[in-house]
Every structure is written in C-alpha cells, then in structure tokens.
Amino acid sequence: MIIRIVKDEGPITGEQIADRLNLTRATLRPDLAILTMSGFLDARPRVGYFYSGKTGNQLLGEHIRKLTVKDYKSVPVVCQEETSVYDAICTMFLEDVGTLYVVKEGGLLVGVISRKDLLKSSMGNQDLQTIPVGVIMTRMPNIISCRVEDSLLDAAGKLIHNQVDSLPVVKEEKGGDRLEIVGRITKTTITKAFVELGEGSSV
C-alpha cells in the first residue's frame, strides 16, 4: 500500500503517507526504511519519497550488474601465428577450450582461433601440419574484446550480440593501441556465474 501511495502521489513526505494510512509517522518509519533500503523507494531529504520504479526483477538486475569481468575471468590459452592448424587442434583438445588466442612476444594479442575456424579448415583437403594458424585466424582489429573493469553483464551482452563463444580480456600496453591479453570470458564463465547466483553463492 505504501508503494501504491508513493507511486500515485510521490514526491510525498513520510507524514503525508502516515496521514493517508491513519498511522503515526513513528509507526511507519521502519517500513519506509526497509522499502528505501531494498530499493523500491527513493528518499530525498526535505522533498520526500519517490517511487523508484524498480520491480523485484530490476533489483535482481542491479545485483547482476555489479559482477565484474575481473572477478570471473579465466586464464587464456595461447599459441603463436606460426603454430600449425594441426597443433592448434591438439592444444584445444588437451586444454579443453573452445578458443585459442594468438599472441606475439609480451602476450600481445594478434588473433583469435575458434573451434569453428579449425573445423572449417580441417574440411578442406589441405595438410593441417603445414598451414599456420596465422592464415585462418580472425585478426585485430576485428576481434571483439572486453576489459578487466567491464561488468560481466556487458561481456555477456557482447557474446550474444556478436555471436561469439569467447572474449579475450585485454589491457592497453603502454598507452598505445597494442593490446595485451590477460584473461578470457566465455559462455561457460557466464553459465557458471548463473549457477552461482541461483545457488546464492555469488561473489
């Protein structure tokens, strides 16, 4: 009922709400405190209470938006441009990952290879031992990436909207536009975060 009153008449003071409900302001105070703390109402000093417009769903959303790439990223598995497609496939199986990142010295990101890229090239009748991954990889600047300080939600949105299975987590190297790879975020990462949230054990 408080939410309904504030929704209809806000901004409205605590005293006015108490009037509407035939209660004293003291009686109402704890309810208002809980509704404000839990995010359903906003309070502005000397103005009154506003309806925040937030439903339970939106409050859940706020919680999710606080999760960061930093807390969820995992270790990237890398190879070099000269690595053969055959060796790249072996590395993918050994490390049980769906994407390899191609780097130069210093961990600088130059390309990305997915299971899909490798499957495509293994269908052609070429000798996989002699083709280097540099020939088939997706190159900078066509790589979709994220940063340590991004929200996990933004990273998940990029995975969906760009239809990729994985994002490299990068940081800028000495102010230039050369990117160093420091992690990866995959659909597995997001699925794990979803399970943690559902089990009430998230960060």
Add this chain to the structure above:
Amino acid sequence: MIIRIVKDEGPITGEQIADRLNLTRATLRPDLAILTMSGFLDARPRVGYFYSGKTGNQLLGEHIRKLTVKDYKSVPVVCQEETSVYDAICTMFLEDVGTLYVVKEGGLLVGVISRKDLLKSSMGNQDLQTIPVGVIMTRMPNIISCRVEDSLLDAAGKLIHNQVDSLPVVKEEKGGDRLEIVGRITKTTITKAFVELGEGSSV
C-alpha cells in the same frame, strides 16, 4: 536487529521480540510482515518466528530458480544416423549450432554430435563423405538431458558439471524409456537468460 534477535532466540513470538526492543507489538507488526514476505523470516502460527537462514543473495537465487527450461528452450537441429560426417558439418555451419541431435523416426533421440566430435573425426585421414555420424556420436544412455519441467538452473548446473555445451530437452514417449527430443538448452541459452536478468527483462 529483528533478524539478529530471531536468529539468536528463534522460535520467538512477536510479543517477545517487541519486549526485547521495548516496542509494542503493534509498532513491530509491519516490520515483521515485510521481513516475512521478503523471505528473511519464516512464521509458524502459534509457535513464532524463525530465521529462514536466507541472505539477500539466496533470495536472489530463488528468483533465478523459478525460471524453467520450458520458457527458454530453443529448437533442436537434427540429423539421422546415416548422415555423413561431411553433411553433419555442413548442417552445423548452415544452422550455426554447436551440437546436432541424431534421431530416428518420430523424433526419438538416439545420439548427440558436438563440434568437438566432428573436429576430432575430421583430423583423422578418413573420407568424411563416407563415415556416417552413427559411428562417432555419443549414444543413449550416455547422453545428459533435461526435461521441459526442469528449472533452468538445474539445466545450467548439468552443463557445467558434465562439461557439455548443450542439453537435449526430452520427454518420455508413451511411458517407455524411449525419449523424444523437443528442444535444446545451450550455454548460449543461459548467457541470454543472464543478460535478460541483468537488464531486468526476464520472463
């Protein structure tokens, strides 16, 4: 403070809580109602209030646990046991999926083929046009599946714990143990649900 009192002394009546706080029961009633409604406390008539043991995170988890496979499943892409590995790879690219389900007449599920299975067999020096997928697929009863009425959280947990990218959604055919495939749940499904929750727009 109410939560702390109930945690320490529960089960405890509303009157006893009011005593501890030097308040009347009437003053306390709205707080107890909100704490009970929001799930922090449990109330049992003629016994009193219990601490539910649920933190904010756990209550958030309850919201996630209400999402069902039924509302999120997508359409399965299928092939037959006789389909060649070559054609299966083409179907996978055309439909842009990571898993194909192998069915018999009536949509009965007999096997699962992943991008990983196809990549493995395409590395051998075999003729992909002549090997049927029946030879390389994972067969029943080794297929991890879920049902329409399962929670999305349980499905996500199965994806993580069994290290698979996708689950067929099945239903039992005429009381037998033959399973009909009616959908699929993938890490993409879960990532989309995560994005929807984060944007406050979930089902």
